[in-house]
Amino acid sequence: MTTVETYPTLAEAARAMGQGAAFLGGGTVVMREVNAGTAPGRIVRTTDPSLREIRASGDGVTLGAGVTMAQVLASREADFLHPVARQVGGPQVRNMGTVGGNLFAPHPYGDFAVALLALGARVVMAGGGSPRPLEDLLRDRGRAPGLVAAVEVPRPRDARAFGFLKVSRVKPKGVSIMSIAALLPREGGTIRGARIAWGAMGPGPMRGSGAERALEGQRLDAAVIARAAAQAAEGLDPPTDAIASAWYRREVAGVHLKRLLEGML
Numbered sequence: 001m002t003t004v005e006t007y008p009t010l011a012e013a014a015r016a017m018g019q020g021a022a023f024l025g026g027g028t029v030v031m032r033e034v035n036a037g038t039a040p041g042r043i044v045r046t047t048d049p050s051l052r053e054i055r056a057s058g059d060g061v062t063l064g065a066g067v068t069m070a071q072v073l074a075s076r077e078a079d080f081l082h083p084v085a086r087q088v089g090g091p092q093v094r095n096m097g098t099v100g101g102n103l104f105a106p107h108p109y110g111d112f113a114v115a116l117l118a119l120g121a122r123v124v125m126a127g128g129g130s131p132r133p134l135e136d137l138l139r140d141r142g143r144a145p146g147l148v149a150a151v152e153v154p155r156p157r158d159a160r161a162f163g164f165l166k167v168s169r170v171k172p173k174g175v176s177i178m179s180i181a182a183l184l185p186r187e188g189g190t191i192r193g194a195r196i197a198w199g200a201m202g203p204g205p206m207r208g209s210g211a212e213r214a215l216e217g218q219r220l221d222a223a224v225i226a227r228a229a230a231q232a233a234e235g236l237d238p239p240t241d242a243i244a245s246a247w248y249r250r251e252v253a254g255v256h257l258k259r260l261l262e263g264m265l
């Protein structure tokens, strides 16, 4: 049997989570587990309105963890994330699926989290403390990391500095063979602080260190893109599933990274 507990505030929900429960965001993943009989016995949710807030903050935007993909798409403050949110599932999934849920959605899901990882997002936990890099949370996510309250997302300097590509067999709403996000801030044309993130190429969203090394300190041109593409799969650990084999994912990673980077020239 599954019991659902509803709390009026994030703080109360966070305390309840500490006692071995799962949090219910939009439920597009959790409710499947409930139906399959594999969900934890206790599910916690909250009606705290702060979870659904989108706020412009400094040079970026803060998304409450309960903000849905549809809300992102309706928000001017989060306009740089529209091309990403649009790629998550179909309309029903975007109406229900949340930013917080996307951080913990199992393979091959987590397209939005891939973009947030490339953008250098930080997570605010409901229990308090200073915001921590999303990268750390993703590394710890198998170990009950607690309730995420919000995600702070820096805005890329200009439209050319950020790119996102989702590769799927079924258009427009199939799940990912892979997704790739690239942040390439440029100073006088030279890339400083390259971040490449991959989805469906490991147990969760991962940085691509080989491609990042090939891009850092360079001017983006055909030769640099070719070098980054050649290093694309370095350090990644793609799984084999019903959508694609690990071998296939490795083989085509460079081709898709090249396509994404060519669009950022």
Ligand SMILES: Cc1cc2nc3c(=O)[nH]c(=O)nc-3n(C[C@H](O)[C@H](O)[C@H](O)COP(=O)(O)OP(=O)(O)OC[C@H]3O[C@@H](n4cnc5c(N)ncnc54)[C@H](O)[C@@H]3O)c2cc1C
Binding pocket: 022, 023, 024, 025, 026, 027, 028, 029, 030, 031, 065, 066, 087, 088, 089, 090, 093, 096, 097, 098, 099, 100, 101, 102, 103, 104, 105, 108, 109, 110, 111, 112, 146, 147, 148, 149, 173, 174, 175, 176
């Ligand atoms: C038909 C279908 C298509 C889909 N297509 C895509 C797709 O194209 N791309 C994609 O990325 N995903 C896809 N998904 C997966 C999913 O819908 C999304 O990843 C969505 O963003 C998950 O959010 P949710 O709020 O529904 O998560 P939930 O089901 O509520 O939760 C998912 C997990 O996250 C945890 N969680 C949720 N919120 C928090 C929080 N604030 N703090 C801590 N833990 C939390 C839950 O406990 C649970 O473990 C699809 C799902 C379906 C059913």
